[in-house]
Amino acid sequence: MRVLAAMSGGVDSAVAAARAVEAGHDVVGVHLALSRNAGTLRTGSRGCCTIEDSMDAQRVANLLGIPYYVWDFSERFKADVVDDFIAEYTAGRTPNPCMRCNERIKFAALLEKALALGFDAVATGHYAKVLTGASGALELHRASAEAKDQSYVLGVLTAEQLAHAYFPLGDTPSKALVREEAAARGLSVAKKPDSYDICFIPDGDTKGWLADKVGEAPGDIVDRSGAVVGSHEGAHAYTVGQRRGLHLGTPAPDGRPRFVLEVRPKENTVVVGPKEALATALIAGSRFSWAGLDPLASGLVASPGEAFDCEVQIRAHAEPVAARASVETDASGAAELVIVPDAPLDGVAPGQTAVVYVGTRVLGQCTIDRTVSAVPVGA
Known part of the structure; x- marks a missing residue:
C-alpha cells in the first residue's frame, strides 16, 4: 500500500x-x-x-x-x-x-x-x-x-x-x-513535549489575538432579565461558561458568582447568570455528518426521525454522557441532529462539536447551533 x-x-x-x-x-x-x-x-x-x-x-x-x-x-x-x-x-x-x-x-x-x-x-x-x-x-x-x-x-x-x-x-x-x-528506534523526538493550545495562537492569549483581528466594540453585559450589570469591550472575547474577567459593576442579588450564559453578537451583548443556568437539556445542529453508515443503515432506527440510544461527548477530553438522538426538521424546514442527554450537560456553547458514540463507535457529529437550558428564566 x-x-x-x-x-x-x-x-x-x-x-x-x-x-x-x-x-x-x-x-x-x-x-x-x-x-x-x-x-x-x-x-x-x-x-x-x-x-x-x-x-x-x-x-x-x-x-x-x-x-x-x-x-x-x-x-x-x-x-x-x-x-x-x-x-x-x-x-x-x-x-x-x-x-x-x-x-x-x-x-x-x-x-x-x-x-x-x-x-x-x-x-x-x-x-x-x-x-x-x-x-x-x-x-x-x-x-x-x-x-x-x-x-x-x-x-x-x-x-x-x-x-x-x-x-x-x-x-x-x-x-x-x-x-x-x-x-x-532512536527517534530524536522521543521526549519532545506534546503541543497544546491553538496552534496559530501559541502564546495562548485568544482574547488579545481576537481583539487584534476584529477590533473592540464596547457593549453591555446583561442578566437573564435583560438588566444591565456591566460592560465589555468586545463580545467576541467571551464564551459560554466563562467566569473570570467579567468585571461586573452590579453584584448578583444573592452574592454568588455569575457566568457567561450566552453571547448575542447582533445585539453586542453578553448574558450572564448563575452557574446552574449553564445546565443544558438539549443540543441541536444542522451541520451534521456520519462517520460511516447513518443510524438507519446501521440498524439503530427502523425509520427516519426515530430516536436512538447513544452517548454524546462535547469536548475532546469530556466524559461521554448517555443520551437519545434523532434527526428532526427545524423551524426553517432543514434537517438537524437533536440530542437530549439523560443528565444535563454543563456549559455548552454554540459552535462546539457534539460527537455521538454507540459503544466505542463514532457514529457522527454536529456543530451545535442551539441549546436549551435545563433552568428556565426566572426559575
Whole structure:
C-alpha cells in the first residue's frame, strides 16, 4: 500500500510513520506548512507545525529512509481554519479549530492531493481505530488507550475519508509506550513535549489575538432579565461558561458568582447568570455528518426521525454522557441532529462539536447551533 505519512514533527506521527514502514508499506513523509510566517518557532509545548517541527520531522524521515517533503497549505489553512475561527467567534460561537483542521486540511485538502498522486491512504499519529463492522462497512472507533483517545476530533470524517485513513497507533495501550518505542528506534523526538493550545495562537492569549483581528466594540453585559450589570469591550472575547474577567459593576442579588450564559453578537451583548443556568437539556445542529453508515443503515432506527440510544461527548477530553438522538426538521424546514442527554450537560456553547458514540463507535457529529437550558428564566 502506498502511504502518505503526515509528519507533524511530534512523537506520535513519527512512530506512526515508523510503524507504517515496518509494516512493509511504501511510505512518503510530508510535513504541512500551515503558517504564513516562515520564521515561526515553537515555544516549549506551545504551537505546532513550525520551522522547528519541520526539521524534527525531516530528521525522523531521514532515519527511516523515506522520502520527505514539505507542502505549503498555509493559504488553505488560513481560509478554512483561521478565518473560520474568527468568523465563528464574531458570530458569538465557540469554534474548535482542531476539528476544522482535521475536516478541511488533513482529511480533505491533504487526502485529496494524496489520492491525486496515487497514494492509497494517509497515515497520522491520531489515537483511534478504523474497523470493519458486522455489515462490512468501515467504522471509526475509540483507541485502546482511553486517556489518549482522539476519536472525538476525528468525528468529522466521512465514510469516503475513513476508507483512506490509517491510524497505526490505535491499538497502543498508552502514550508512554509510544515514547519508549520512539527512544528504542532512536527517534530524536522521543521526549519532545506534546503541543497544546491553538496552534496559530501559541502564546495562548485568544482574547488579545481576537481583539487584534476584529477590533473592540464596547457593549453591555446583561442578566437573564435583560438588566444591565456591566460592560465589555468586545463580545467576541467571551464564551459560554466563562467566569473570570467579567468585571461586573452590579453584584448578583444573592452574592454568588455569575457566568457567561450566552453571547448575542447582533445585539453586542453578553448574558450572564448563575452557574446552574449553564445546565443544558438539549443540543441541536444542522451541520451534521456520519462517520460511516447513518443510524438507519446501521440498524439503530427502523425509520427516519426515530430516536436512538447513544452517548454524546462535547469536548475532546469530556466524559461521554448517555443520551437519545434523532434527526428532526427545524423551524426553517432543514434537517438537524437533536440530542437530549439523560443528565444535563454543563456549559455548552454554540459552535462546539457534539460527537455521538454507540459503544466505542463514532457514529457522527454536529456543530451545535442551539441549546436549551435545563433552568428556565426566572426559575
